[in-house]
Amino acid sequence: MIEREQVLHVARLSRLRLSETEIDTLAGELSSILDHVDKLAEVDIEGVEPTSHVVPLENVLRPDEPRPSLDRDVALSQAPDPADGAFRVPSPQAES
């Protein structure tokens, strides 16, 4: 069972400012989904290695040589608030 406080904690980690309605809805939905997911406990995983990736590849290397990347103007062309050749963001502190 996922409590309201846990929803708020995970929302904070996820950088989501949920509405009151969403908090309640998600508490119910996540609880219900996790009830199903908890059936994974039935599987014997003793001594089983985790799979993070299925392609048998390791250490794909390339020479460490500089090459052209996106032009600065192009990289900034989609920015909501470009300024002085950089991405501008609001202050970390709310203005008081």
Added chain:
Amino acid sequence: MSRSELLAADGAATAALIASGEASANEVLDFWLERAGSDALNGYLWRADRESARRGVAADGPLAGVPLAIKDIFCTEGVPTTAASRMLETYVPPYTATAVGRVAGAGMPMLGKTNMDEFAMGSSNENSAFGPSLNPWDHERVPGGSSGGSAAVVAGGLAPWALGTDTGGSIRQPAGFCGIVGLKPTYGSISRFGMIAFASSLDQCGPLTRSVTDAALLLDVLQGRDRMDSTSVGIEGGIARPSAERLDGLTFGVPRGLIGEGIEGGVLARFEETLLKIADLGGTIADIELPHAGHAISAYYVLAPAEASTNLSRYDGVRYGLRASDEDLLSMYEVTREEGFGPEVKRRIMLGTYALSSGYYDAYYGRAQRVRTRIVEDFDRAFGDVDFVVTPTSPTVAFRLGEKTEDPWAMYQSDLFTVPMSLAGIPAISIPAGLARPDGGGPELPVGFQIAAPAFAEQRLLDASFALEGAIGFDGTAALEGGVA
């Protein structure tokens, strides 16, 4: 060339018409642009004109002049790419996805960008921020998802063929619902560069087509190693046009333990008939066990949201996309993400963040990764005895709009048969196996038949599918006029 002849031609047949001079590339492009322009399915989120369709497209090549539709998850330089999200509503990428570059390099003009579930999260296309795409067989039903727009426009005669992506069934399930062919290749066979990421260890590009031959032609163009995606390896030797007529000497494994409850009568009937057709063609049917495949949905709904929660952290209102507040930095992140993402995307970000959070990581993410290993082992063992594993593509035919939106877990069950192959990274195709009415009544709707093969055995998979397609003789023409207003 008459309009009905152009409409009746699949990708391969259209290429042949152009090659023989029976139709000009201009005539073909104009015809399909006009069809796309009368989209009654909300299948396209953006449509090209004559000039933009050809931008960056090679003049020559075996498939030159045969246009295609592209799922709006592939970045296209200078053309809006939204992933059907408010977050990217105004985004115009500064670069083009490798898969799109490869079809352009083969001479194929782009008709437009197709509708999808937001960030490819969904099984019905109802999670699009721009309204659902509709099923050309019945406009009151979903086309499936997440590549629902791509499936709808191909089945509904609004494009000869299309590109999609499949993470847990997002090509195969909509192909099944719309009565067309959908192939998810082996993970790593096609570059993911420029494909907006959902779950990186599972996402794979693939074709949605009217025929198995078309799927083979597109796969041959798309596959290959790409230095921009270090997980891409390609398919050695490429893909030849399939020509098999028989299935002699091939064994098809049926995981009876998986095909049980919740499957519609009509779907099961078409599945059993298709098994008989395999036997008629000389193939052998064998029962197999995939002991852990029943846990695939649970494992998937830990792993995919976990990967999604990290991938989608990039949408922060700083470098591109929506910015919804300028109050202070933290509020800017939180309000932007709150306003930019739809309900299913938020649900998965929350689920994934929870599964990765301190104190829950081992119980959820770590355990799901180990169950994934068990599922990989199940397939390895099965393929020691059989050449292919076959199932229905989905437990049901296309359901009604709104039918499953209230219950996320019920919606997730739609991918019951497709998710195990995704977790194992192996190739799987859905081909149309006939029509059936839903349980409880309704119109006759397409049923998909799924065939899976060992990693990188695409050629064998396509050859067998081609032979079976010929024996089934599915006719999708009834839907071809279902796409236009």
